[in-house]
Amino acid sequence: MQTDNPMISDFVKLLNSAAGTLAGMGREGRDAARERAREFLGGLDFVSREEFEAVKAMAATAREHAERLEARLAALEAVQAAPAAAKPGKAKPGAGITD
Numbered sequence: 001m002q003t004d005n006p007m008i009s010d011f012v013k014l015l016n017s018a019a020g021t022l023a024g025m026g027r028e029g030r031d032a033a034r035e036r037a038r039e040f041l042g043g044l045d046f047v048s049r050e051e052f053e054a055v056k057a058m059a060a061t062a063r064e065h066a067e068r069l070e071a072r073l074a075a076l077e078a079v080q081a082a083p084a085a086a087k088p089g090k091a092k093p094g095a096g097i098t099d
Contacts, residue, residue, distance in 0.1 A: 047055075
């Protein structure tokens with residue numbers, strides 16, 4: 001059998017209100033701590049994950065471009081060195097000039 005005791009009912013309402021208030025205070029405290037941490041870390045020179053990944057991709061692209069340019073430069077130097085290597089000696093100055 002259940003009885004309606006107003007004193008117990010009021011006490012239960014008080015406990016429910018206190019629990020709701022404590023839960024709200026906990027949420028507000030957690031949110032305030034997160035905001036403080038963001039402000040603190042924002043003052044430092046940290047980057048976000050997205051910024052890091054973007055710079056990482058740019059560096060990889062630049063590295064690939066530099067490797068292609070190095071290969072191209074080596075090929076051009078090889079072509080330039082080939083005619084010089086084919087000549088056994090230098091021509092004497094004035095040789096082949098007729099008056």
